[in-house]
Amino acid sequence: xxxxxxxxxxxxxxDFFADPYPLYRELLAEGPVHRVRMPAGExxxxxxxxxAVRAALTDPRLRNDIRHSTEFESDGGYAIGRNMLQxxxxxxxxxxxxxxxxxxxxxxxxxxxxxxxxxxxxLDAMAPSGRADLVSAYAFPLPITxxxxxxxxxxxxxxAFHGWSSAIVxxxxxxxxxxxxGAMTAYLHGLIEEKRRVAPGEDADLLHALVRTHDEDxxxxxxxxxxxxxxxxxxxxxxTTVNLISSAxxxxxxxxxxxxxxxxxxxxxxxxIEETLRYEPSTQIxxxxxxxxxxxxxxxxxxxxxxxxxxxxxxxxxxxxFTAPERFDIHRDPAANRAQLAFGHGIHHCLGAPLARLxxxxxxxxLLSRFPDLALEDPTAAPDWRPSLLRGLRTLPVRW
Numbered sequence: 552x553x554x555x556x557x558x559x560x561x562x563x564x565x566d567f568f569a570d571p572y573p574l575y576r577e578l579l580a581e582g583p584v585h586r587v588r589m590p591a592g593e594x595x596x597x598x599x600x601x602x603a604v605r606a607a608l609t610d611p612r613l614r615n616d617i618r619h620s621t622e623f624e625s626d627g628g629y630a631i632g633r634n635m636l637q638x639x640x641x642x643x644x645x646x647x648x649x650x651x652x653x654x655x656x657x658x659x660x661x662x663x664x665x666x667x668x669x670x671x672x673x674l675d676a677m678a679p680s681g682r683a684d685l686v687s688a689y690a691f692p693l694p695i696t697x698x699x700x701x702x703x704x705x706x707x708x709x710x711a712f713h714g715w716s717s718a719i720v721x722x723x724x725x726x727x728x729x730x731x732x733g734a735m736t737a738y739l740h741g742l743i744e745e746k747r748r749v750a751p752g753e754d755a756d757l758l759h760a761l762v763r764t765h766d767e768d769x770x771x772x773x774x775x776x777x778x779x780x781x782x783x784x785x786x787x788x789x790x791t792t793v794n795l796i797s798s799a800x801x802x803x804x805x806x807x808x809x810x811x812x813x814x815x816x817x818x819x820x821x822x823x824i825e826e827t828l829r830y831e832p833s834t835q836i837x838x839x840x841x842x843x844x845x846x847x848x849x850x851x852x853x854x855x856x857x858x859x860x861x862x863x864x865x866x867x868x869x870x871x872x873f874t875a876p877e878r879f880d881i882h883r884d885p886a887a888n889r890a891q892l893a894f895g896h897g898i899h900h901c902l903g904a905p906l907a908r909l910x911x912x913x914x915x916x917x918l919l920s921r922f923p924d925l926a927l928e929d930p931t932a933a934p935d936w937r938p939s940l941l942r943g944l945r946t947l948p949v950r951w
Contacts (some may be wrong), residue, residue: 554667557594558587564579568938572877575599575865584851587860590940594714595645595839596848601869601892604861606713607835612846613859614639619841621856635898636838641831643898649772650780651902653757659905662697666910669696670917678921682928682950689918690797690947691789693742694910698788702781703746703756715933721939730909736877739781742772757784784903792907794833794931795824795942796914802879802925803919809881814923817916823881824911825888828867830879833907835864835940863892864942901908922951 558578566572567590578585582602607613616639632796635646673692677683677709704815715738716729742818746762761772761780772780802809803823813819840859845852853859868876872890894901901907919925928948935945 556586558569558585560587561588561590562765568936569933570756571864575862577870582851583849584853589831589860590938593858595860596851596853597860597862598848599862599865599869600849601866601872604837604863604866605893605896607848607859607861608892608895608899609849610846612843613840615643615838615840615899616842617839617841618856619843619856622858631732631739631782631927632777633773633775634779634783636783636901637779640898646772646776647898647902650761650784653760654902656905656908659909660907661874663702663909663913665700666693666697666913667917669693670913673701674917674921681836682948684945685949686793686944687946689914690800691793692797694789694792694907695908697906698785701756701788702758704742704785708738711774712785713789716790717937720786720790720941721937735782736778739778739785743777743781772883774811787901788903790941790943791833791901791903793851794831794941795827795907795911796943797944798822798831798833799827799911800918800925800949801917801944802831803881804925805930806879809879810919814919819881820912820916822883822888823915824908825885825891825938826876826879826881826883827911828893829873829883829888830867832863832867832891832901833942834893835862835942836907837861837895838899839865849894863895867891867893925949925951 556572560574578587578597579599583598583603584598585597586594587597588594598604609837615637617637635643635650636645652745670693673689677688683689695709695713696706698704699712704712712735715731715735718727719735721728742758743762744757746756758781761777791818801812809823813823837860842853842857842859845855848852848859867873870876888891894904894907926949928950932948933948936947937943
């Protein structure tokens with residue numbers, strides 16, 4: 552295949568969102584870098600091989616700031632505020648340092664009892680009916696409750712927030728995404744101003760802390776950065792974990808031998824979670840990169856100012872790196888499997904990865920223990936994937 556050829560992702564594979572992996576395999580067999588047209592219409596360079604993606608994730612010539620794009624026309628450039636995924640060092644270094652102190656291993660570990668209580672309450676509510684959509688009844692309310700409590704978002708606002716979030720991350724009409732972004736921007740502005748006005752109590756939430764955080768030199772988050780950080784933490788703090796939990800359950804129910812092994816040995820839960828992250832990463836691609844100068848990636852010359860997409864999903868099924876990558880196998884060594892790229896790599900590695908893993912480590916055993924006969928409502932029905940570059944199920948009907 553010529554590198555000048557442009558592959559139309561959705562027209563090349565009409566069921567691309569249902570199963571993008573055959574197309575990824577086809578492209579990777581031809582080489583690790585291709586010109587493609589994304590579902591929203593933009594033309595980009597896509598990197599697919601594990602080694603090439605991992606190297607690109609740490610290549611300083613690839614920048615996250617959209618202003619390096621030749622197609623950039625305004626100083627907007629940021630969907631909502633300005634956050635860590637959209638900036639490069641030294642700005643990224645500064646922002647991450649200011650925020651990471653709120654995501655220490657100790658602080659994350661302290662959340663386990665609360666996560667366990669939320670999980671138990673959701674399972675109590677589900678139990679009498681004998682069936683449910685696992686996404687709306689369990690996989691969504693658990694992480695949205697955790698992140699909203701952590702950031703201080705009132706319970707009555709969470710459903711509206713989720714609707715905006717879903718519209719923004721979906722491959723939808725531009726007008727719908729813009730309207731959702733506008734509504735969320737206005738909401739977050741109001742929430743941040745409320746945190747400024749109201750003095751925090753003894754148990755100050757994370758957004759209160761971010762409003763008041765300073766480093767040793769007195770540096771702090773600007774209003775635009777606060778807005779962007781609140782947006783990033785709220786969206787990334789629940790969307791990917793919803794996908795992780797629901798995908799793990801769906802995969803286990805569709806692989807009864809793997810499920811039986813996990814029930815027989817609960818110690819395999821870490822392996823099940825890491826294998827889910829490898830096999831069905833919650834995000835198919837990393838945040839867009841832009842070439843700050845002409846460069847060569849995996850033998851392919853790319854001009855300056857071009858958009859580059861790094862396919863985490865394709866990298867995680869690269870046969871050159873993973874044995875039998877198309878096989879879902881929870882017996883893979885979890886430590887070795889952590890080499891998968893679901894949470895990225897390098898300076899932009901997901902800050903919330905430990906929280907996502909903890910929520911899944913609580914949610915999955917609790918669900919399987921509570922409902923020993925958990926099964927798909929219709930085992931013959933195909934998974935109901937969202938039309939999004941986030942890899943997640945819209946619904947997951949189950950019974951017990």
